[in-house]
Amino acid sequence: GEDVEQSLFLSVREGDSSVINCTYTDSSSTYLYWYKQEPGAGLQLLTYIFSNMDMKQDQRLTVLLNKKDKHLSLRIADTQTGDSAIYFCAEKSGGYNKLIFGAGTRLAVHP
């Protein structure tokens, strides 16, 4: 079945780069997403990548996709304290835009 896995926790120093990793199992995934969730709030779409792309860059965010290994990563350059949040990886599956989420990676940014 479909499964998305992420590491649960990442701690980085302010100003450093953060890399959050994700693996998925559904080879027919068409889109892969990164969402950000701050405490007590809903999910904010950060970026997405189509399955025929290898890389997508959007300001401080870089998404890398290795379709052969079914591995997705999100790199945040110059990480700031405001980036502290939970980051969810998700894959689009099925005909109704159904998303399968990973467990989320809690990013802690310290001075």
Add this chain to the structure above:
Amino acid sequence: GAVVSQHPSRVICKSGTSVKIECRSLDFQATTMFWYRQFPKQSLMLMATSNEGSKATYEQGVEKDKFLINHASLTLSTLTVTSAHPEDSSFYICSAAGDSTYEQYFGPGTRLTVT
């Protein structure tokens, strides 16, 4: 991105009562809306998918008679938790997608506490 609202943002109810949560897409027509449940420090669990004008499709293990979903218009879906119990306490999040979009926009969530 598009804006999705939820109401109420927080609700406390007594065990045995029913609670209705609204999800609205404010600036686009949502042909499909999704309802998720999130337990503390856990991921989102998809409960059901609803398309405007038709019955919702529930995920395995989700009781359709307990979690009533109505998607009567292209901008509004409602989730009613019937005969709520303390174990129904959770963070409920809706999302909305348009007809030809690959993007799914999430509401801010509703914190339900059943006492």
